[in-house]
Amino acid sequence: MGEAEFLFLLTGLKWTVLLSLVGFAGGGICGLAVALMRSSGIAPLERGTAGYIALFQGTPLLMQLFVVYYGLALVGLKLDAWVAVAIGFTLHASAYLGEIWRGSIEAVPRGQTEAAKALSLHYVARMKDVILPQAIRISLPATIGFLVQLIKGTSLAAIVGFTELTRAGNIVSNQTFKPLLVFGVVGILYFLLCWPLSLYGAHLERRMAVAAR
Amino acid sequence: MTRTTRRSLLAAGAAALALPALLASPAGAVTPAEIKARGKIIVGIQGDNPPWGFVTSAGKQDGLDADIATLFAKDLGVAVEFVPLEVNNRIPALTTGRVDVLFATMAMLPERAKAVQFSKPYVANTIVFIGPKKDKITSNEDMGRYTIAxxxxxxxxxxxxxxxxxxxxxxxxxxxxxSIQALVSGQVQAIGGNIFYMQRIEQGRPGEFENKLEFQNLYNGACTRLGEKEINAALNAFIDKIKANGELQKVYDKWMKVPVHKFPDSLEGVPFTAN
Amino acid sequence: MNYRLDFTPVIEGLPDLLLACLGTFGLALGGMALAIVIGVGGVILRDSRIAPLRWLVKGFVELVRNTPFLVQIFFIYFALPLAGVRLDPTPTAILALGINGGAYAIEIIRGGVQSIGKGQIEAGLALGLHRGQVFRLIVLKPALRAIFPSLTSQFVLLTLTTSVCSAISAYELTSVAQRIESESFRSFEVFGTITLFYLVISWVMMRFFSAISQRYFSYPVK
Known part of the structure; x- marks a missing residue:
């Protein structure tokens, strides 16, 4: 494996990072909406979002990508392959993040909501200034844990034909016929991307466990 | 999967079932005029099958199909955008409107012609069975002894x-x-492929394999969606043109290193023109 | 172009698809069994007195949890043969699923064991319980109860991950679906339908786990 091949892997890595970031940002925005609806107290909204979450947590990411990839084109949306894949990851992430954040919104003691209501704060102020800042803190370790899952999940875009890190690895491995080396390097690149995040998540978790004691 | 209730799963099922109902709308036909107005043609191609269509280490789309597609784009006066596809994504990517046309090692087969519109053939290919050099393989029955990729x-x-x-x-x-990787890793002992497979297998496991059986001589054509007459006509005119003016021979010289094949005027079950 | 949905190939392929669900369950159950073995073994080694063993387990957990499953299964299937280890698709899939699930299981089980305070064990002994009783009633059962939700949701995830094993041509639902798709070119219909299959499969798994949980881990009602 020469320099050109390694650079090709790095190009794949770039797409992996980009796809993860777009999926995480999109999933974060939609996930917040899902979390708020899921804990809104309005029955149809709660049930609808519960179904949405169950659908995405109960089916393989690979199938979600396939269905979104072909489904979007069928509704008449002609998007670049990578936009279609990014939408797939956004939907996937919004369900998981929605569920994580719902949990942390509900973990904020009820007294906080009641106190905010007693201060006659309306819904937006109550959420924005009282509940969410605490909920975000509680949810951080799990959120980072999911980000790592998402980065690893982007490898499945390879099966749809999107040239990110794993597919780049496949292509290089098939040109050089050195799979041991190529997949080793690909694995290390993922590890370098994910491990610092995992360590940070574990660190936050420990710190919060100490604080809770 | 925390706290997922049965009811929410039912809701999820209902939502999933309702989804296809939203999808009955048409994806819109594409014409050469539209492609010219847009300034680029979106071509579905293979990304990992040299020398037909492959992405180079530099990340550039290359190969015989890429050259032909580039000539077609030049003919229309537009830029070309390649979408590398997996083998079994090719037809769905076309029929769902993800690409305008396929130059993707598409062998002209009757069952495929029911799903897509083929153009006239622009290149010939042979489907072969590759097995260990030392073994005697002369009939289809002999294939039963191997695990085949x-x-x-x-x-x-x-x-x-x-x-x-x-x-x-x-x-x-x-x-x-x-599939070639599986052969080179020794996960399988034989493989079904095309005329170019041996070149690649020789790089990975030199001297061990050879073409043992020939199944079928095939012609590859470009594909468009069924019923899209104008783009099919444009493709056929283009293919006639490059056959006549020697540009196809140049592409052949570069990749196939043989004279341009004689192409049939018709293929059983595979119409060349849209109706 | 007018795309009309056509489910005929899916309906014709239904017997094959249903049979393939057994393949999916087989991979999932095999993977879970291996994951439990790796999980329990890993926890024992993780707290071993021999430092290199502890490092080995720690390294294993970090390495597996921070690389994608697809890369892991490609590595086992395509690269290990060069090192002399050649496994068929199904054993490869079970091994990869077991290793992946096992790394998570180690962390989950370890958390459960740590959740049992020393004081509780001492209290149990002070009450005159045998060591065996203390282990069964005070360590094992509460620890299992504590880890059961995380372990089972990890296992549902593992079940869904079996779909990735189609990439090495293992026999399971996704690979059979892809064969039907490649013959009929009806990707949306085929994948949409088997997405529902997976929803049912994960529902069955969850029911199964919650039945176990109710049978063995519910607190006695007085």
Missing amino acids: VAKGAAQDTQVTKNAPAGTVIRRYDGDAP
Whole structure:
């Protein structure tokens, strides 16, 4: 494996990072909406979002990508392959993040909501200034844990034909016929991307466990 | 999967079932005029099957199909955008409107002609069975002794599945590259492929394999969606033109290193023109 | 172009698809069994007195949890043969699923064991319980109860991950679906339908786990 091949892997890595970031940002925005609806107290909204979450947590990411990839084109949306894949990851992430954040919104003691209501704060102020800042803190370790899952999940875009890190690895491995080396390097690149995040998540978790004691 | 209730799963099922109902709308036909107005043509191509269509280490799309597609784009006066596809994504990517046209090693087969519109053929290919050099393989029956790799949904998948005796172990992979990789890794002892496979296998496991059986001589054409007359007509005119002016021979010289094949005027079950 | 949905190939392929669900369950159950073995073994080694063993387990957990499953299964299937280890698709899939699930299981089980305070064990002994009783009633059962939700949701995830094993041509639902798709070119219909299959499969898994949980881990009602 020469320099050109390694650079090709790095190009794949770039797409992996980009796809993860777009999926995480999109999933974060939609996930917040899902979390708020899921804990809104309005029955149809709660049930609808519960179904949405169950659908995405109960089916393989690979199938979600396939269905979104072909489904979007069928509704008449002609998007670049990578936009279609990014939408797939956004939907996937919004369900998981929605569920994580719902949990942390509900973990904020009820007294906080009641106190905010007693201060006659309306819904937006109550959420924005009282509940969410605490909920975000509680949810951080799990959120980072999911980000790592998402980065690893982007490898499945390879099966749809999107040239990110794993597919780049496949292509290089098939040109050089050195799979041991190529997949080793690909694995290390993922590890370098994910491990610092995992360590940070574990660190936050420990710190919060100490604080809770 | 915390706290997922049965009811929410039912809701999820209902939502999933309702989804297809939203999808009955048409994806809109594409015409050469539209492509010219847009300034680019979106071409579905293979990304991992040299020398037909492959992405180079520099990340550039290359290959025989890429050259032909680039000539077609030049003919229309537009830029070309390649979408690398997996073997069994090719037809769905076209029919769902993800690409305008396929230059993707598409062998002209009657069952495919029911799903897509083929153009006139622009290149010939042969589907072969590759096995260990030291073994005597002379008939289809002999294939039964091997575990055979094929690319899912490729012409070699169809041929090996059809010709191998019942009970043969056939392993289907996501594309040409993983199937060759499986042979080189020793996960399988034989492989269904095309005329160019041996070049690549020689790089990975020199001197061990050779072409043992020939199944079928095939012609490859460009594909568009059924019923799209104008773009099909433009493709046929273009193919006639490059056959006549020697540009096809130049592409042949670069990749195939043989004179341009004689192409048939018609193929059983595969119409060249849209109606 | 007018795309009309056509489910005929899916309906014709239904017997094959249903049979393939057994393949999916087989991979999932095999993977879970291996994951439990790796999980329990890993926890024992993780707290071993021999430092290199502890490092080995720690390294294993970090390495597996921070690389994608697809890369892991490609590595086992395509690269290990060069090192002399050649496994068929199904054993490869079970091994990869077991290793992946096992790394998570180690962390989950370890958390459960640590959740049992020393004081509780001492209290149990002070009450005159045998060591065996203390282990069964005070360590094992509460620890299992504590880890059961995380372990089972990890296992549902593992079940869904079996779909990735189609990439090495293992026999399971996704690979059979892809074969039907490649013959009929009806990707949306085929994948949409088997998405529902997976929803049912994960529902069955969850029911199964919650039945176990109710049978063995519910607190006695007085």
